[in-house]
Amino acid sequence: MSRYAVNSLLYRLKKDQDFRARFETDARAALAGLDLTDAERAAFEARDMRKINELGGYLHLVMSVPGLAAH
Amino acid sequence: MGKIVFAGAMSHVLDPDYYQRACGDDGRQKVTACMAEIARMGERFTATRPDALIVVADDHLNAFSFNAVPALCVRIGRTVQRMKQDHAEAFDAVLDHMPEEYPLHEDLANQILEKGLDAGFDLAMSWEAPVDHAFLSPVNTMHGTRPIPPLVPIWVNSFVAPQPTPRRCFDFGRHIARVVAAGPWKVGIIATGGLSHFPELSLLRVGETDTVFDRKLIHWMEAGKHEPLRNLGVDELHKTGEHEFLNWMVLLGAVTPARAQVRYFGELPRINLAAVEWSLS
Numbered sequence: 001m002s003r004y005a006v007n008s009l010l011y012r013l014k015k016d017q018d019f020r021a022r023f024e025t026d027a028r029a030a031l032a033g034l035d036l037t038d039a040e041r042a043a044f045e046a047r048d049m050r051k052i053n054e055l056g057g058y059l060h061l062v063m064s065v066p067g068l069a070a071h
Numbered sequence: 072m073g074k075i076v077f078a079g080a081m082s083h084v085l086d087p088d089y090y091q092r093a094c095g096d097d098g099r100q101k102v103t104a105c106m107a108e109i110a111r112m113g114e115r116f117t118a119t120r121p122d123a124l125i126v127v128a129d130d131h132l133n134a135f136s137f138n139a140v141p142a143l144c145v146r147i148g149r150t151v152q153r154m155k156q157d158h159a160e161a162f163d164a165v166l167d168h169m170p171e172e173y174p175l176h177e178d179l180a181n182q183i184l185e186k187g188l189d190a191g192f193d194l195a196m197s198w199e200a201p202v203d204h205a206f207l208s209p210v211n212t213m214h215g216t217r218p219i220p221p222l223v224p225i226w227v228n229s230f231v232a233p234q235p236t237p238r239r240c241f242d243f244g245r246h247i248a249r250v251v252a253a254g255p256w257k258v259g260i261i262a263t264g265g266l267s268h269f270p271e272l273s274l275l276r277v278g279e280t281d282t283v284f285d286r287k288l289i290h291w292m293e294a295g296k297h298e299p300l301r302n303l304g305v306d307e308l309h310k311t312g313e314h315e316f317l318n319w320m321v322l323l324g325a326v327t328p329a330r331a332q333v334r335y336f337g338e339l340p341r342i343n344l345a346a347v348e349w350s351l352s
Contacts, residue, residue, distance in 0.1 A: 008137045015136075017157050050274050058230060059272040060131040066158035070274055071093075 003056045005035045009044065010052070010061035013068065024067065073251045076119040077259035078326045078349040079112045079334075080319045081105070082266070082342065083128065085208040086165040093341045101337040105344045106212050108334040112348055113213025122256035123176035124220050125183075125247065127321045128205035128263040129229035129314070131162065134197075141195030142235040143243055145184040146202070146224040151175055154201040165204045169211050173202075176221035179258065182250050183223065190246055200226070205315075209263045220259075227321060229264065229314040230272065237303040237320045244324020251325075262322035264315025268342035271309060280343045281311040285336075288316065292331035292347065297323055326351065 043051040049070035090098030
C-alpha cells in the first residue's frame, strides 16, 4: 500500500477536471503507468471508495471527489 | 499594548442543508441553533472593534496537496481567496455562496511568522493557499452581512499523520499570545472544527461520535484545566474523532488560563456540534 500513490491520485481526481473526465470514460487507461498495487488499482477501477479508504485513502478526499464521493 | 479581545471555538460545517441531508430534520434544527449562537458570538466580537481575527483551522486536503503538508502554516500576503471546487460535493458545497476574497492583516501575520521562527517554531508560510469551509463557514456565520476584519489564517495539520502534538499546538498558541501582547492591535482568535466525528478517519465509522470524550474535553476547558489537555496524545484524538481539537489547542495556548463557557453543544450521529467562548479578563 502506498499512501502517497493513493492519495495523490484522489487529489488529482478531485482537483483536475480533465483527468477526472478521462477516468470516468476509461478508468483503466487513466490509471495506466501509476504506481499502484493490484488491490489499489482494482478499487479505483471499481470506484469503490470504501475500499480506497481502507487502503489508505484519506476520508475527506473519498467523501469529496465530484461524482465519485462516498457519503 | 495589544490584547486578545475575543476567543471562541466552533464546529465548522455550518450549513442547514448539509445537515438535513446527513441527519434529517434533527440535523437542520441543531445546526441552526448552533449557528445562532455563533452569530451572537460574532456580535460580541464585532462590539470589541477588533483590528484582526486570527482563524486557526485545518486543511481538508484542499489547499495543500501531497507536494507538501505543513504542520503549522501562516497565511501571509494582503488577501486570501476562497477555495473553489468545480461540482463541489458535501462540505465543499458549503462554500459556494460565500464571498471570494478576504483581506488579511499582513503585519500581524508577518510578526507571528517571523517571531515564531525566532522563537523556535519552524512555521511554514504561504502566499497562495486558499481557505476552505474550515475558515470561511465560521467567519461568515459570525459576521453575517457585517464587514469582516482582516484575517490571519493559520493551518494546523490535523489529519495527515504525523501531526503536530497537542502540546506543540498549545505552545504555539502561547507564542501567538506573546506576539499579540507586544503589538498595538485588538485581536480576536477563533479555532474551528469538531467536536468528535469521523473516528479513525474511517468511512465505515462515519456516523459515530464520542460524547463521553467530548464532555471530558469540555469539562477541562470550563475548569481552565489545561495541563491534561496538553497531555493528550495524537493517537487518542485519532481514535475518538477529535482530530480538529488540535486547532482548539492553539487557541487554548493563546488564552490560558482562561475558562471556557459552552454556548452550544448538540449531539448528532454525524458529529457533535459545539460553540464555545472564553471569558477574557
